[in-house]
Amino acid sequence: MSKINLTIQRKAILEVIQQSHDHPTAADIMERLREEGRSFAYGTIYNSLRYLTDAGMIRELKLGETASRYDARTDEHQHIVCKSCGRVEEVLTELPAEWVSRVAEETKFKVLHADVVLEGMCESCASQ
Amino acid sequence: MSKINLTIQRKAILEVIQQSHDHPTAADIMERLREEGRSFAYGTIYNSLRYLTDAGMIRELKLGETASRYDARTDEHQHIVCKSCGRVEEVLTELPAEWVSRVAEETKFKVLHADVVLEGMCESCASQ
DNA sequence: TACAGATTTATACTTAGTCTAAATCAAAAT
DNA sequence: ATTTTGATTTAGACTAAGTATAAATCTGTA
Numbered sequence: 001m002s003k004i005n006l007t008i009q010r011k012a013i014l015e016v017i018q019q020s021h022d023h024p025t026a027a028d029i030m031e032r033l034r035e036e037g038r039s040f041a042y043g044t045i046y047n048s049l050r051y052l053t054d055a056g057m058i059r060e061l062k063l064g065e066t067a068s069r070y071d072a073r074t075d076e077h078q079h080i081v082c083k084s085c086g087r088v089e090e091v092l093t094e095l096p097a098e099w100v101s102r103v104a105e106e107t108k109f110k111v112l113h114a115d116v117v118l119e120g121m122c123e124s125c126a127s128q
Numbered sequence: 129m130s131k132i133n134l135t136i137q138r139k140a141i142l143e144v145i146q147q148s149h150d151h152p153t154a155a156d157i158m159e160r161l162r163e164e165g166r167s168f169a170y171g172t173i174y175n176s177l178r179y180l181t182d183a184g185m186i187r188e189l190k191l192g193e194t195a196s197r198y199d200a201r202t203d204e205h206q207h208i209v210c211k212s213c214g215r216v217e218e219v220l221t222e223l224p225a226e227w228v229s230r231v232a233e234e235t236k237f238k239v240l241h242a243d244v245v246l247e248g249m250c251e252s253c254a255s256q
Numbered sequence: 257t258a259c260a261g262a263t264t265t266a267t268a269c270t271t272a273g274t275c276t277a278a279a280t281c282a283a284a285a286t
Numbered sequence: 287a288t289t290t291t292g293a294t295t296t297a298g299a300c301t302a303a304g305t306a307t308a309a310a311t312c313t314g315t316a
Contacts, residue, residue: 007263007312026303041265046304064190064243066273067303080235089237093230100246102221107208108251109217115192115245118228123236135281135294154272169296174273194304195272 004055009040010048014072017058023069023079023088063088063117078115082122091118132183137168138176142200145186151197151207151216191216191245206243210250219246 006014016032017024024032026045033039040048049070052058061069063081069088078091095114104111134142144160145152152160154173161167168176177198180186189197191209197216206219223242232239 005262009264041267043266043305044264047264062190062192078231080231080237080239082237083240089235091231091235093227093234096224096227099221099224099227103206103208103219103246104248106221107217107219109208109210109246109248110254111208111246111248112211113247115247117243118231118237118239119241119243120232120237120239126238133293137295169298171274171297172295175294 004057007048009044010051012038012040013045013048014052014057017052017070018072020072023061023071025067025069027067029070061088062115078118080118080120082125083119084121084125087122089122091116132185135176137172138179140166140168141173141176142180142185145180145198146200148200151189151199153195153197155195157198189216190243206246208246208248210253211247212249212253215250217250219244 012033013029016029020028020032022028026049029049030039030042030045033045049058049060049068053060053070056074059071059074061071061079063069063079073090076094078093078095079088080091081088095116100111100114103109140161141157144157148156148160150156154177157177158167158170158173161173177186177188177196181188181198184202187199187202189199189207191197191207201218204222206221206223207216208219209216223244228239228242231237
């Protein structure tokens with residue numbers, strides 16, 4: 001029954017993520033807030049990111065880098081990373097359900113969820 | 129032309145990984161070596177893991193946990209993690225090439241590689 | 257207005273890993 | 287057999303990302 005409690009800090013952090021299209025890290029978010037003149041305590045950033053993630057308002061992305069990134073798109077989708085410039089983009093083409101069910105058969109797991117990180121070269125890097 | 133230089137330390141670390149079937153972390157490997165009475169400097173473990181990874185003798189797995197794991201299987205395959213007990217298993221069912229090429233079309237990336245981490249419940253956890 | 261619970265803040269701490277400089281080792285050159 | 291050279295190991299300092307804690311502050315209800 002817990003209703004959502006969007007404090008000023010949480011709202012500000014959510015807005016930064018919604019306005020960013022590069023999947024910012026916690027450090028990126030802190031920096032952008034500081035630039036806008038509204039900086040919060042270090043721990044508040046992490047607390048809020050967890051709160052927003054748990055509330056389903058953002059998604060935490062673990063793409064194999066050292067820091068987590070955050071994404072305002074919460075619908076089912078995957079990500080692709082450019083090895084050359086580091087750019088992260090959304091992948092909306094859906095993973096075939098048929099493949100997932102074959103994995104379930106192979107492993108005898110009940111599969112809840114699949115996270116795919118593709119690596120490659122983006123168009124602008126490739127053209128150089 | 130650099131030939132492979134397997135020092136005593138590197139060989140010991142490689143052996144631990146080859147004999148483990150749970151995808152150990154650096155800390156796990158250190159512990160297992162200590163149990164066998166052959167413990168090396170902290171930094172040597174990390175150095176050697178990087179060396180063996182670069183030499184293609186092991187694979188580093190980033191499964192979204194805090195620490196990397198290491199796998200003696202270097203052939204193309206994916207992983208599935210049990211949310212309940214943490215067990216990590218291999219997934220040999222191949223990702224459809226057709227899906228990957230549709231992603232390449234969608235994103236205009238040249239795709240080099242796809243890493244899938246599935247999450248679910250393993251057979252023994254599910255039966256409880 | 258006062259209290260209770262939740263949130264923020266500042267700061268200490270933890271974990272996983274990198275960096276550095278000195279010591280050691282191993283193989284080639286003398 | 288000894289020296290030199292380059293690679294590796296070691297110990298320990300350092301870094302990055304995130305967690306934990308306790309005091310201060312805020313918010314909303316009695």
